[in-house]
Amino acid sequence: MDPHSTLSQFNQRRAPKAGPISQKSSPSTAALIRRPIATNSRVKQDEKYRKDMHLAFVNNALLQKANGTSEPFDELVNQFSTKTAPQPAQLRLWISALSHVVSRLERSHATLVQAVVNMPWTTMDGATVKAYTVFIGMLLSARPEYLSLVLGKITHGFTYQSGAQALDTNTPEGSSSPLTRRVIYERLHYLLRHLLSLIPTLPSTLQPLLVRNFPHKRQNQASQSTYIRNLLRISTYCPELADKILSTIVDRAIQIDVEIQVELEELEDMDQDVFELDPFDTIVGQEDADSDSDDGEDDDGNMSDISSDAGDMDRGAETSSDLSHVQDMVKKLDAILTLIFEHFQRAHEAISSSGAATTLPPELPELPPLPPLTPNLSPLSSPLELPSSDLPDPLIPALSNSRPPPRSLNAQFHTLLSIFDRLILPTFKSRYTQFLVFFYTSLSSDFADIFLGLLVDRALFQSATPAVTRAAAAAYIGSFVSRAAFVDREGARRVVSVLCEFLRAHLDSVEDALRIGATIASGAGSSAQSGVFYAVAQAVFLIFCFRWRDLLEDEAEGDELTGKAGKKWMPELGVVQRVISSVLNPLKLCSPNVVAQFAHVAQAADFIYCYTILEANKRSDYGSNNAEGRVNAPATGYPSTPLYPALLNSSISAELNTFFPFDPYKLAKSSVYIQSIYREWSSVSIDDDEEEEEEDDEDDGADADVEFRAASYGGMGYLNIPGSQGAPVDDGGLGKSLGAMSISPIRPVLMG
Secondary structure (H helix, E strand, O other): OOOOOOOOHHOOOOOOOOOOHHHOHHHHHHHHOOOOOOHHHHHHHHHHHHHHHHHHHHHHHHHHOOOOOOHHHHHHHHHHOOOOOOOOHHHHHHHHHOOOOOHHHOOHHHHHHHHHHOOOOHOOOOOHHHHHHHHHHHHHHHHHHHHHHHHHHHHOOOHHHHHHHHHOOOOOOOOOOOOHHHHHHHHHHHHHHHHHHHHHOOOHHHHHHHHHHOOOOOOOHHHHHHHHHHHHHHHHOOOHHHHHHHHHHHHHHHHHHHHHHHHHHHHOOOOOOOOOOOOOHHHOOOHHHHHHHHHHOOOOOOOOOOOEEEEEEHHHHHHHHHHHHHHHHHHHHHHHHHHHHHHHHHHHHHHHHOEEEEEEEOOOOOOHHHOOOEEEEEOOOOOOOHHHHHHEOOOOOOOOOOOOOOOHHHHHHHHHHHHHHHHHHOOOOOOOOHHHHHHHHHOOHHHHHHHHHHHHHHHHHHHOOOOOHHHHHHHHHHHHHEEEEEOOOHHHHHHHHHHHHHHHHHHHHHHHHHHHHOOOOOOHHHHHHHHHHHHHHHHHHHHHHHHHHHHHHOOOEOOOOOEEEEOOOHHHHHHHHHHHHOOHHHHHOOOOOHHHHHHHHHHHOOOOOOOHHHHHHHHHHHOOOOOOOOOOOOOOOOOOOOOHHHHHHHHHHHHHHHHHOOOOOOOOOOOOOOOHOOHHHHHHHOOOOHHHHHHHHHHHOOOOOOOEEEEEOOEEEEEEEEOOOOOOOOOOHHHHHHHHOEEEOOOOOOOO
């Protein structure tokens, strides 16, 4: 039948199931209609009634407590106990009641405040978290004496162990997703930011608590990373503590970095890579899963009788354990540096994307007044100084074509620079922490100039600084200019110019003292002062090995006879010939590896020939040196003995041989931030074709061209080195860019 027909069964009238008409046919449905429905006003009245009841109980508990009856107060405290597991809705009522009496919560009520502070609020629903946050803000505004208690709980909550304890609690009812550490830490940061907005003086109380809760360096990687991530997060919304937070983290990185290097030195006969445990040193039966999967075919072998010497076996087990510990420390350091690099990168990207650049020049720290300049040609036991006429012109600020970095980045850089000067520079054992400065200086050309200015100031001009620290600064200069891919040709030439000027000034002072017959003191002070000279010389040698192409002048015209174009070097390099053939003999005192590489590159580049001096140094007998430190000129006509033989066994000499701050970066995770800005040796080493061409030019008469001539100063001899042209020394300072750095003192005194 057509469903649209009037006769269709679908069109038959039926009585409704509910409504007035249905009352006659269905009396049972009337009860549903007559049921009373609660209105919003009634719900609000009930809620207000419950709040009033809780507030009355709280007021009575405080009153009874004041009168000496503690039972109601103790019952109130128990409402916040984790053992009773109160419902969040019930807790919100108690928190609301306490919010009305925060001004009455005196020291005698500390147990109640402690119970509220210690409740697991971070694991509860959002409404309870909000109520708790508001209450804590009201409490501290009215009762600041509880600030340390609250902040102590918050800072402890940022630790890995505290997060684990919070996750042990039950997930709040009605939650659609499991509770994670991220949620817990976000709630803690939410509360801390709220308190910072209410209490301007809070950072002064917060900072020591953050340091106190910092995990010990022996704790695992997760503990270190978790707390450091939270600290870096705090630094983004609490700029008053950003400097101290960064300093605290860098200090922890240095501690771990130094411990790694110290433990490596204590391991004897260790030839394997630090970052990969040699399988031969693995304790039998303790191989990891990877080793088992790779070497499963040899599972039946019992290697317990591999050695009959039980003592050797014990030492091998101890060595393996030490290496395993070093590996753990390396991974820990890698994770820490990765977090700091990420923090720097995010800040740089955020500022770059917002375009928050400023046209104001970067702020530079004020300098102390400079000492007066007085000529001094007294015996070399005193610091060497130059007459003012020999000093470079005053360094004046120069206009830079590059846009200055944003002010926030600039402020953070100066914070990092201060940390470097205070913590990293005096530490010879750090291996990777200094790369934080290396990375940050790559963000702006101004940063690289300022960093180099600080190093030059510490190495050459700070006479009151310990000689070991000055030598370290010189090592940083050589390693930084050599390895930093973002230091351009002009920057490298400016640095080499000022280093060569320092070497020239030191040699002039030595020659003047010897000419007038001054006695050369051989005490520790003189050796230490002269150690700075050797550190600077080694820096020049190292920079030359990496950047010799940048030290060339424009191609010279071809020789009229041979038609070949000769190499012309920057004039300041002319002093290098005097340096290596002088009585100070730096080729004997500097690092053998650097000296060998410099001799090789200098010969291949047709700059200077060093092998005659190196051979003489091998034949020299230091036992025949004069005890008073006077020079004994050998029969060859030039000195093969250094002026300060005590330096051979000194701490400065040992550091020179081992300390190269920016050696290749081997940490696995954090290396991604260094690779693109780092200059590898393979990219600048002498090509085979280039070296063969130089050798062909020199094979005909290299030995015949080596002539010795006596010098006129104090009986000292100098080696006439082929391929090197003497050039007048320019008295210019650090150059245009480095001259803009007010870190470097004006008209400094050059110290030996």
